[in-house]
């Protein structure tokens with residue numbers, strides 16, 4: 001059971017290639033960290049995994065449990081078991097958090113969830129993420145602070161229980177308390193049923209959510225892969241140190 | 252053209268003056284912003300007639316569009332239905348009648364209480380406004396009169412319905428409402444037709460006076476179906492000292508509609524909220540012109556219009572804020588949003604401002620746009636199919652205005668009708684969104 005990215009080349013219309021052949025494999029039960037400086041292509045990878053039509057795949061493919069999803073619509077990918085927490089979540093006017101979650105939960109089921117069961121699930125997950133119950137009446141992300149938006153993303157993750165979760169900079173913009181709550185929530189959801197790809201710019205979140213594998217991305221390529229020690233190396237040397245090393249070994 | 256049923260001298264005089272204007276004025280064409288034209292050249296006015304009908308016993312005897320729209324009759328405080336040229340149903344809850352409320356045809360009101368009616372009739376409307384206002388003033392029959400005495404609170408809505416259920420009919424309609432000092436009530440006027448096979452005309456006048464300290468919720472609901480109904484109407488609401496009116500016009504169907512909607516905060520402390528919706532489809536043509544007129548100091552306003560278009564429909568909205576000399580310390584906002592759901596639909600939104608005094612705040616803004624791809628993508632990443640995502644987003648877009656109705660059965664009606672329109676247009680809308688993606 002895995003998400004597999006093979007030799008992925010991606011560009012946006014009318015612009016140069018952004019990803020130049022990315023390979024990555026995330027098995028269920030594993031936690032991976034994808035690290036890279038701003039502009040290295042992390043969000044492009046996350047959006048391409050989800051099938052954002054703004055990004056065009058020119059070569060390579062995306063597979064879930066061996067099934068080719070390269071051409072699939074985003075909703076099919078979601079129903080197949082992939083989830084992404086957005087770096088910049090969209091605001092959905094007129095749709096409350098609770099309604100939105102019900103729609104999303106039901107989209108992945110044959111029979112709609114029973115009202116009571118849904119209510120209990122929602123309450124439990126909101127408690128876990130220390131979200132005020134009033135929150136679920138508000139329109140999704142409308143007037144939310146940065147931290148509230150990120151929490152709402154993790155609430156969706158908790159409600160939808162995907163096989164593979166891509167978290168795009170869920171840690172950025174959070175203060176320490178919020179980071180701890182969100183990290184605790186993610187840790188709660190980790191387990192043999194979930195493969196996680198945690199995208200981050202900073203090493204900070206990795207102190208709370210320990211990954212087994214770390215990948216470093218520079219300029220649209222994964223340039224280093226390893227275990228948690230790679231995050232420590234990055235912390236010591238910074239992206240510039242890594243970049244210099246990569247340049248030296250290439251040259 | 253029919254002779255008036257009434258022998259009221261005052262009314263006869265007004266009708267005569269109106270007829271003169273009618274005969275003098277040509278059929279108008281409205282032009283705006285260079286490219287926008289509303290023309291009646293396809294309306295075969297000569298082939299239409301004001302048709303009379305016998306009174307009926309119950310809503311069930313009417314075309315089903317009426318029962319579908321008004322919901323449970325016992326949730327109403329009163330109901331008056333005009334079919335074509337005739338009042339066919341009029342009924343008032345005895346408890347509401349006991350409070351002194353009157354709901355009757357305007358013809359009958361001219362007979363029964365001429366002083367009250369003459370005092371208010373066409374205070375804010377004029378036959379001089381053009382051919383159709385003149386036609387309405389000259390030829391109206393039936394009509395509706397809503398009278399709420401001072402210091403009463405009427406919970407249940409007072410419901411007026413204009414029904415066109417056959418082609419070939421011209422309906423000249425006039426509603427006069429007066430809400431007394433410190434009273435509270437809700438008034439609904441619905442314009443309804445099934446899908447007619449042919450042409451019909453609704454030429455309408457609506458005037459409502461919200462007297463000092465009153466609190467009024469007013470809803471207009473227009474759904475003329477898919478037939479060739481032409482609607483040319485003028486609606487005007489006057490709000491007196493310290494009174495508040497929330498006016499929510501909903502336009503969900505009409506072959507060709509030209510409406511002037513004016514809301515006058517006429518005395519200090521008067522306050523209004525004006526939130527409207529339109530949704531055009533097929534080859535419909537909608538032309539709305541609203542004015543937020545502030546006549547005295549310390550008057551407030553808040554106007555929001557939201558529209559959506561499918562098919563080859565056309566919608567044009569012009570919203571004017573006018574603050575006259577002496578109306579200082581007034582505050583008002585106007586926002587207009589329009590969403591294109593088809594590559595062949597066309598829309599424009601023109602907010603404008605005339606401020607003749609200092610010390611006021613007035614702002615306006617407008618957007619014309621398409622559904623945001625990023626929102627559709629976001630919803631799809633949650634497993635929601637594209638067609639459902641589009642439907643939810645469009646419904647969500649209107650929700651702000653729908654909730655402003657604060658009338659559960661009308662809210663449900665509007666949601667139902669919007670959902671049906673989206674379903675009817677689903678294929679083209681989804682294709683449009685997907686192609687842009």
Ligand SMILES: Nc1ncnc2c1ncn2[C@@H]1O[C@H](COP(=O)(O)OP(=O)(O)O)[C@@H](O)[C@H]1O
Pocket residue numbers: 012015018036037038039040041042043044045054
């Ligand atoms: N939709 C887009 N249109 C144009 N350029 C884009 C778009 N998305 C990303 N890019 C470009 O691709 C590069 C990688 O961006 P991104 O994937 O957002 O990086 P990261 O998430 O690592 O900060 C940047 O140079 C960015 O400007």
Ligand SMILES: [Mg+2]
Pocket residue numbers: 042043044087168169
């Ligand atoms: Mg990013």
